[in-house]
Amino acid sequence: MVELRCYSLKGFLLLLLLGTLTFGHVWNRTYSPFYEVIIPQQLEHTGSQGYKSQVSYMMDIGGERYVIHLRQKRIFIAATFPVYTYSGSAMFHMEEPHIQDDCYYHGYVEGFTDSVVGISTCYGLSGFLQFRNLSYGIEPLESSIDFQHLVYQIEYSEDLYSESTSCGMNYANQNMHSKGVLHDPQFQEIYTSPQTQYVESFVVVSKGQFDYLRKNETAVIEEVISVINQADAMYESLNVHLMLVGIEIWTADNLVSISHSAEDILNNFADWKMASLNPRLTYDNAALILRETVLPTVGLAFDSKICQPEKSAFFAVFKGNQTARSAVIFAHELGHCLGMRHDDSSNCNCGSNNCLMAPNSISSFAFSDCSIADMADFKDSGGTQCLLNIPGTAAIAISTCGNKIVEGTEQCDCGNKEECKMNPCCTFETCTLTLGSVCAHGRCCVNCKFATAGLTCRPSTNECDLPEFCDGRSENCRNNTFKQKGTPCNNNNGYCYRGLCQYHDGQCQDIFGSGTKSAEFICYEEANMQGDRFGNCGWEDDKFIQCNPENALCGKIQCKHPITAPTYVGNASIIYYAPKGSICKTLNFPRPINIVDETWVHDGTKCGADKLCLDHRCVSVSNLDVACDPKKHCNGHGACNNVGQCHCDIGWTPPDCSHKGLARRLGDMHTTPIYDNSKRNWLLVGVGLLVLHIAIIIIAIIIKRRQSTENNERQDSQAYETENGGQPQTTSQSEQTSAFSSNPSA
Structure with a gap:
């Protein structure tokens, strides 16, 4: 070497x-x-x-x-x-050398x-x-x-960077991350x-x-x-x-x-x-x-x-x-x-x-x-x-305590010695839980214990996202879910697609900033029916595809802005044109023809009544071929998520949101019920009063039966006295004493 x-x-x-x-x-x-x-x-x-x-x-x-x-x-x-x-040039040899x-x-x-x-x-x-x-x-x-x-x-x-010293990936939209959740100290843990x-x-x-x-x-x-x-x-x-x-x-x-x-x-x-x-x-x-x-x-x-x-x-x-x-x-x-x-x-x-x-x-x-x-x-x-598949056990048989990954026989792994000082639940040297701890990691682990069922562990981040809750039995938050693609959003101006609300205005704002809106249809028609790098419906065989009029809204995004001065967006060129008096603008980013253009209208964007863009075509929402219908499967009291389950509205119970109840739950086995403690307490009081009422009734019945028995005995005694002349056969105390005194021993 x-x-x-x-x-x-x-x-x-x-x-x-x-x-x-x-x-x-x-x-x-x-x-x-x-x-x-x-x-x-x-x-x-x-x-x-x-x-x-x-x-x-x-x-x-x-x-x-x-x-x-x-x-x-x-x-x-x-x-x-x-x-x-x-x-x-053609024959290869395979060896398995000692590594x-x-x-x-x-x-x-x-x-x-x-x-x-x-x-x-x-x-x-x-x-x-x-x-x-x-x-x-x-x-x-x-x-x-x-x-x-x-x-x-x-x-x-x-x-200044030269092309020969940079990554070859080109993204037209270099402002993509401007709306992200940034500089949050818990950002990495959450995501x-x-x-x-x-x-x-x-x-x-x-x-x-x-x-x-x-x-x-x-x-x-x-x-x-x-x-x-x-x-x-x-x-x-x-x-x-x-x-x-x-x-x-x-x-x-x-x-x-x-x-x-x-x-x-x-x-x-x-x-x-x-x-x-x-x-x-x-x-x-x-x-x-x-x-x-x-x-x-x-x-x-x-x-x-x-x-x-x-x-x-x-x-x-x-x-x-x-x-x-x-x-x-x-x-x-x-x-x-x-x-x-x-x-x-x-x-x-x-x-x-x-x-x-x-x-x-x-x-x-x-x-x-x-x-x-x-x-x-x-x-x-x-x-x-x-x-997500775990490689063969022979390949990962050796666990590494200190790498922040729980593997093998480890109960926890808090990282290096400095990091473990901030985690009282895990022992640094052995990667085992400290005495009394049941967990050491995860968004549902609070003070080394499982968080209370129903605690929000991942809030929704946008209109198309869904929150997740702790189940009280695990330290981990459930996998992130979002509304099913094709769910209306933004006041029915867009559709949810892969967890985001897709609509033309939103895409224009992501590129050019707030205040920008989607241009009039004439702009889409004028640009995207040309079939060149300034407007197209994709490419095929190294040639740009012209958009048909019905697909024009699904080609390259066309925007307008109240500010007429040019907007700087990375090193892309901003193209202005004015068909029939409408001011339109889009981006031209230098790129080979077969590289994805970030200024293409996003899939899922609404392009008409009950229609959305898919692969540069304006098609019916039914083309999404989704399995869950919120009106049918969730009875109109919930939303379908991306795995085909119902996320019930508060007050309705899963799995089909058909019954009123105290639970809020996202799909079967996805989160746990959120209980209203005041209602539960009233329920317990009601049950207690019912039990007390039943006990009083039972006691009353027992007393009544005893009284009835005593009355029957009294009546039997009176009947017996009547049969014997009306006088009871009793002996006075003095007679009894005299009798004992006149015993034959006298």
């Missing part, structure tokens, strides 16, 4: 003086003058889990001393791990709760550290005999899924990358594993874990054409994996790692296609020899597959100047609140269903 990073300290200093440091060119960033050579000192670990599972290092960075605590991460490599190589998996770690910086660390210790320390809103890379100087390492701080620069999601990733390495690593297959495998480990550390905060299920190395030739067109590369790779890779093994996502210098971007992905086998793919271009930057590019492109859009720097926050999903970011390893919300929306729409 020495040959992989064979720069010496002398050579590094020479490069620094010349200003030609190789990794300074990645993504066209300007880095701070902070580069430092340090010697990390390994600290003796006194924990019960031994040296290999927990490691600590002391590092002097920038004149300050820091302690890095690391926990071994051993669940991200599949138990059966194939590596494919080629001896010729060293005990030298990959996640961790934190002592004293910094929000810090993130992802490091490999296989050959020195290689990875990243993020704390104090700063990002550092660390790499070993392998020619050093003194365990010397290079630490470099990555800083964001507001340089992060309580259920762990696993991305089973297969990585293909190009001939250029293989050659760059001196045709060393072992070096290629180790670099890929190191990148996956670091990317996994970045996704850990989202409760998403990456599992590497295999690697293919194009050792002879590239099996897809590497052209100047990023779109062609991605499409060619997708076609290849469908024909060649999919028949071989099961995986969720395929990544192509490139080194070729002819590429116009550093990566491109199919947007929101993680669970679509034919499109779940991306490519990433590795530049330089720092795995930290390669891992960021990898994590960024994977984020697009998971439904994340590019961050708007003015509206998205991650505690740093730049976040992981910024168009040109490698200065941060953290996801923004916008990215968290994007993925939550994508999951709620069913886009990540394929990630």
Whole structure:
């Protein structure tokens, strides 16, 4: 492995003086003058889990001393791990080599709760550290005999970006996140899924990358594993874990054409994996790692296609020899597959100047609140269903206490030592519940106990969203649900679709700001019937499609605004035109024809009476083919949700909302009843009074029966006296005494 990073300290200093440091060119960033050579000192670990599972290092960075605590991460490599190589252009060989998996770690910086660390210790320390809103890379100087390492701080620069140094994904609407729930301290907890999601990733390495690593297959495998480990550390905060299920190395030739067109590369790779890779093994996502210098971007992905086998793919271009930057590019492109859009720097926050999903970011390893919300929306729409299956037990047999994921025999996992100080319910060293605790995590865990049934754990976020409630039996809030697609919203001016109210005015406001409205029909007709980049109903065979008049409202969005001055929206061009005196405007964003245009009217947008847009066509709402009818199945006293169940109005009981009651519930087994305590108390009082009344009646009956018995006995006695002359046969006390006195003994 020495040959992989064979720069010496002398050579590094020479490069620094010349200003030609190789990794300074990645993504066209300007880095701070902070580069430092340090010697990390390994600290003796006194924990019960031994040296290999927990490691600590002391590092002097920038004149300050820091302690890095690391926990071994051993669940991200599949138990059966194939590596494919080629001896010729068509014949591949498969091996299952021994993989060293005990030298990959996640961790934190002592004293910094929000810090993130992802490091490999296989050959020195290689990875990243993020704390104090700063990002550092660390790499070993392998020619050093003194365990010397290079630490470099990555800083964001507001340089103008060139196409060749940015992500290839283009979004016309860069104001998409301006209306999000931002800067909320509980934002990540609310929107992060309580259920762990696993991305089973297969990585293909190009001939250029293989050659760059001196045709060393072992070096290629180790670099890929190191990148996956670091990317996994970045996704850990989202409760998403990456599992590497295999690697293919194009050792002879590239099996897809590497052209100047990023779109062609991605499409060619997708076609290849469908024909060649999919028949071989099961995986969720395929990544192509490139080194070729002819590429116009550093990566491109199919947007929101993680669970679509034919499109779940991306490519990433590795530049330089720092795995930290390669891992960021990898994590960024994977984020697009998971439904994340590019961050708007003015509206998205991650505690740093730049976040992981910024168009040109490698200065941060953290996801923004916008990215968290994007993925939550994508999951709620069913886009990540394929990630919920737990990989084979052999692959995840080893649980990792301290990674904030409850796995194996763990009862809880509060994270690192600093984070566990804020969680009194979980024991840091053993990942077990503290004495008396029944839970430690989740929105329905309050003071280490299950929250009261009926507590709102996820409020509705908009008109088309539905609230969720705790059930009193679990710490987890139920999966997020929303109103069934096709449910009217915005005073019947739109329809709910995938949890959002879709209507033309709303889309115009998202793009151009408040006060904007949808333009008159003449604007849609004039623009979208042209069938060009300024107005169309999609594309087919690399040609724009002209809209028919009945579909004009489902083509490209057309807006109007009371302010006539141009509105700045990213780097898109604003197109103004005035058919028949109406002032219309839309956006033109430079993009290839076959890339999704965010200015297309959204599916679900109302385009007529009982009609909505689907795939650029104005169709009947009945085309949605939904199973639940709120009038029929919910008896007009509730709404249908996205899983076909009834969310009953307050005062009506599930599952069909047909009876009045004290419950409010979303679908069968989805939430629990909300009881009115005052009504319950009156009910208890009523039952008590009824029992008391019955008891009084029983006592009265018993008394009456006793009186009746006594009267009968008295009547019998009187009848007997009458039969004996009317005198009772009794003896006086004096006669009795005399009789005893005249005993024969006298």
